[in-house]
Amino acid sequence: MPNNVQIRLASRPKGMPTEETFSVVEAQVPTPGPGEVLVKTLYLSVDPYMRGRMSDAKSYVPPFVVGDVLTGGVVGQVVESHNDKFHVGEFVLGELGWQHYNLSSGRLTKLNADLAPLTAYLGVLGMPGMTAYFGLLDIGRPKAGETVVVSGAAGAVGSLVGQIAKLKGCRVVGIAGSDDKNRYLESELGFDATINYKTVDSLRKAVAAACPEGVDVYFDNVGGDITDAVFLHLNDFSRVALCGQIAGYNAEKVEMGPRLLSQLLIHRVLLKGFIVSDYHADYGKAAVEMAGWLKEGKLKYKETIVDGLEHAPQAFLGLFRGDNIGKQLVRVAMPE
Amino acid sequence: MPNNVQIRLASRPKGMPTEETFSVVEAQVPTPGPGEVLVKTLYLSVDPYMRGRMSDAKSYVPPFVVGDVLTGGVVGQVVESHNDKFHVGEFVLGELGWQHYNLSSGRLTKLNADLAPLTAYLGVLGMPGMTAYFGLLDIGRPKAGETVVVSGAAGAVGSLVGQIAKLKGCRVVGIAGSDDKNRYLESELGFDATINYKTVDSLRKAVAAACPEGVDVYFDNVGGDITDAVFLHLNDFSRVALCGQIAGYNAEKVEMGPRLLSQLLIHRVLLKGFIVSDYHADYGKAAVEMAGWLKEGKLKYKETIVDGLEHAPQAFLGLFRGDNIGKQLVRVAMPE
Numbered sequence: 001m002p003n004n005v006q007i008r009l010a011s012r013p014k015g016m017p018t019e020e021t022f023s024v025v026e027a028q029v030p031t032p033g034p035g036e037v038l039v040k041t042l043y044l045s046v047d048p049y050m051r052g053r054m055s056d057a058k059s060y061v062p063p064f065v066v067g068d069v070l071t072g073g074v075v076g077q078v079v080e081s082h083n084d085k086f087h088v089g090e091f092v093l094g095e096l097g098w099q100h101y102n103l104s105s106g107r108l109t110k111l112n113a114d115l116a117p118l119t120a121y122l123g124v125l126g127m128p129g130m131t132a133y134f135g136l137l138d139i140g141r142p143k144a145g146e147t148v149v150v151s152g153a154a155g156a157v158g159s160l161v162g163q164i165a166k167l168k169g170c171r172v173v174g175i176a177g178s179d180d181k182n183r184y185l186e187s188e189l190g191f192d193a194t195i196n197y198k199t200v201d202s203l204r205k206a207v208a209a210a211c212p213e214g215v216d217v218y219f220d221n222v223g224g225d226i227t228d229a230v231f232l233h234l235n236d237f238s239r240v241a242l243c244g245q246i247a248g249y250n251a252e253k254v255e256m257g258p259r260l261l262s263q264l265l266i267h268r269v270l271l272k273g274f275i276v277s278d279y280h281a282d283y284g285k286a287a288v289e290m291a292g293w294l295k296e297g298k299l300k301y302k303e304t305i306v307d308g309l310e311h312a313p314q315a316f317l318g319l320f321r322g323d324n325i326g327k328q329l330v331r332v333a334m335p336e
Numbered sequence: 337m338p339n340n341v342q343i344r345l346a347s348r349p350k351g352m353p354t355e356e357t358f359s360v361v362e363a364q365v366p367t368p369g370p371g372e373v374l375v376k377t378l379y380l381s382v383d384p385y386m387r388g389r390m391s392d393a394k395s396y397v398p399p400f401v402v403g404d405v406l407t408g409g410v411v412g413q414v415v416e417s418h419n420d421k422f423h424v425g426e427f428v429l430g431e432l433g434w435q436h437y438n439l440s441s442g443r444l445t446k447l448n449a450d451l452a453p454l455t456a457y458l459g460v461l462g463m464p465g466m467t468a469y470f471g472l473l474d475i476g477r478p479k480a481g482e483t484v485v486v487s488g489a490a491g492a493v494g495s496l497v498g499q500i501a502k503l504k505g506c507r508v509v510g511i512a513g514s515d516d517k518n519r520y521l522e523s524e525l526g527f528d529a530t531i532n533y534k535t536v537d538s539l540r541k542a543v544a545a546a547c548p549e550g551v552d553v554y555f556d557n558v559g560g561d562i563t564d565a566v567f568l569h570l571n572d573f574s575r576v577a578l579c580g581q582i583a584g585y586n587a588e589k590v591e592m593g594p595r596l597l598s599q600l601l602i603h604r605v606l607l608k609g610f611i612v613s614d615y616h617a618d619y620g621k622a623a624v625e626m627a628g629w630l631k632e633g634k635l636k637y638k639e640t641i642v643d644g645l646e647h648a649p650q651a652f653l654g655l656f657r658g659d660n661i662g663k664q665l666v667r668v669a670m671p672e
Binding site: 052059060220223224227236242243244245248254255256257258259260261262264265266267268269270271272273274275278 | 388395396556559560563572578579580581584590591592593594595596597598600601602603604605606607608609610611614
C-alpha cells in the first residue's frame with residue numbers, strides 16, 4: 001500500500017496564509033482497529049471558514065493544532081472495514097483529514113453515487129447548499145418581487161443563494177470579482193444584475209443602480225466595503241443573513257470601517273449571524289428540496305477542481321484571490 | 337390672552353446643535369376653527385431622536401422644516417374646544433409644537449391624571465416606556481439567569497429596560513456616564529453592576545469584569561465605542577436590540593470604528609433595529625402591564641425637569657452631555 005501523504009498546519013498564519021502555513025508529510029497508512037474503517041480520500045472540500053481555524057482565536061469550531069493534519073469535508077471510499085455498518089467500496093462523506101487515507105470510527109454519511117455526482121455532496125447537496133438554503137430562507141425570508149443582493153455571488157454558496165432567490169420570484173443582484181463570473185451569473189444562472197466590485201468606480205453608486213427599489217434581503221459572504229455599500233441601500237424591515245466575512249479573514253488586527261449601525265436602526269433591519277450546523281436537525285428536509293430542484297434543472301452549479309492532494313494549499317489560497325467559480329474542490333484520487 | 341411663545345428651528349445644525357440652532361419667536365395665540373381644540377402646553381418631552389429630524393437626511397420621520405416650530409411629545413390641557421370629543425379642562429397627549437398653545441384637530445390621547453402623574457405619560461407609560469418594553473421583550477427576549485447589558489442606562493428608556501430585565505430574573509449591567517447615575521441604578525433600581533464609560537480605563541475589560549458569563553442581551557441606546565466593547569463579549573445566540581445611537585447623532589460625517597460583524601457571525605447574534613411605533617398596535621397591552629408594575633412599586637423612575645419653555649433648547653443640548661437622569665422634561669405651565 002502507498003504511503004499516506006498528509007497536509008499539516010505548519011504554523012499559524014499572520015495575515016494571508018502562504019505556502020509556509022502548510023507542510024506536506026509522508027506517514028504510514030493507518031490500520032483500522034475494531035469498529036473502524038479505512039477511508040480513501042477522493043475529494044476534499046476547500047472552504048474559507050478554514051482560515052478561522054488556523055488562528056487560535058475563540059470561534060465556533062476549535063482551532064487547528066499546529067503540526068496536526070488539517071481537516072475538512074471529505075468524500076471518500078471505504079477500502080477496509082471492521083465496522084458492520086460500512087462495507088468496502090461504499091462512498092462516504094465525513095469531516096476527515098487532508099490526507100490520502102483516514103481512519104474513522106463511523107461518523108460518516110453514506111452517499112448514493114447514482115442520485116447525484118459524488119462532488120455534489122460537498123457542494124449543492126452538502127454544506128454550501130445547506131448554508132444557502134437556510135441562510136436565505138430562514139433569515140432572509142425573501143418574498144416574490146423583493147430585491148435580494150448576494151456578495152461572493154459566484155462562490156459555492158452565493159451562486160445557490162441567487163438561484164433559490166430566483167425560484168422564489170425575487171430580483172437578484174450578485175456581487176463578484178470578475179466579468180467572467182458575472183457573465184456566468186447573468187447568462188447561465190439568471191441573475192438580474194451583477195456588480196464587479198474590483199472594477200466599479202463606486203460600490204455605493206453601483207448598488208444604487210442595480211437596486212433601484214433598494215435592498216430587501218442581503219446575503220453576506222464577504223463583509224468589508226462591499227457590505228458597507230449594501231448597508232446604505234437597505235430598505236425598511238430588510239433582512240441581512242450574515243454568512244461569511246472573507247474580506248476580513250486575513251486581517252492581522254480588526255480593520256476600521258464606517259459605523260453603520262444607525263442604518264440598521266433607522267430601517268429596522270434584522271441581521272442574524274449563522275453557522276450552517278445551527279440547522280443540522282433540518283438538513284434532511286432541505287436536501288430533499290434541493291435535490292428536487294437539481295433534478296428539475298432549476299439549480300445549476302459549477303465546480304473548480306484542482307488535481308492532487310499536494311495542490312490543496314494552493315487551492316485554499318486561491319479562495320482569497322477569488323480564483324474559483326462555484327465550489328472549490330481538490331480531486332485526490334479516482335474511485336476504485 | 338398672552339402671546340404664544342414658540343421654539344423654532346433656526347438652522348440645521350452641523351455637528352452638535354448650539355443655541356443658534358433654535359430661535360424663540362412670539363406669535364399670536366391661534367383661534368380654533370370648527371372641529372379644533374386649543375391645547376395649552378404643560379410639559380414637553382425632550383428626546384435624542386429629535387436630533388435626527390434637525391438634519392435633512394432621509395430617516396423614519398420627516399425632517400423638521402427650517403423656520404417651523406419644533407414638534408415633539410406634549411402633555412397639555414384643553415383650554416378651548418370646538419370638538420365634541422374634547423372638553424375644556426381635559427388633559428391630553430399629542431405630537432405638538434414647542435409653543436405655549438397648539439391647535440389640534442383631535443389627534444390627541446386623553447389622559448387620566450388620577451391614574452398616574454401627567455408626566456408619566458411622557459415617560460414610563462409613554463414613548464420611552466413602550467420603547468423599553470418592546471425592545472427588551474420582543475427583540476431581547478431575556479430569559480431568567482441571562483445577562484442583560486443596557487447602554488444609556490440612566491436615561492428614560494435605559495432605566496426601564498434594566499428594571500424590566502430584573503423583573504424577568506436577569507443579571508443586569510448598566511453603562512452610564514457618571515458615578516451618581518450608577519449609584520442610583522445600583523442602589524435604587526437594583527442593577528447588579530454598572531460601568532462609568534467616562535472614567536473606566538478599558539471599556540472592554542470593564543464589560544468583561546461586569547459580565548463574567550458574557551452578554552446574552554444587549555439593549556443599545558448609544559453605539560460608538562461602548563457598543564464595540566459589548567460586541568466583543570456577546571454570547572452565542574445572543575440578541576441585540578438596536579434602539580439608539582446617540583454617540584453618533586452629532587457626527588458631521590460617518591465615523592470610523594472597528595469592523596465587528598465577524599463577532600455577530602461567529603456568535604450567531606440576532607440584531608434588530610426598531611422604532612417604538614413599529615409596535616403601535618400593541619401599546620395598549622404593554623401600557624396595562626407597565627402600569628401594573630408601576631402600581632406595585634416594581635418600576636421606579638426619575639425625571640429631570642427644567643422650568644420654562646425658553647429653556648427647552650438647553651434641556652435638549654443637555655441630553656448629549658448626559659445631564660439628565662431619567663426622563664428629560666420641560667415644564668411649560670401648571671394645570672389650570
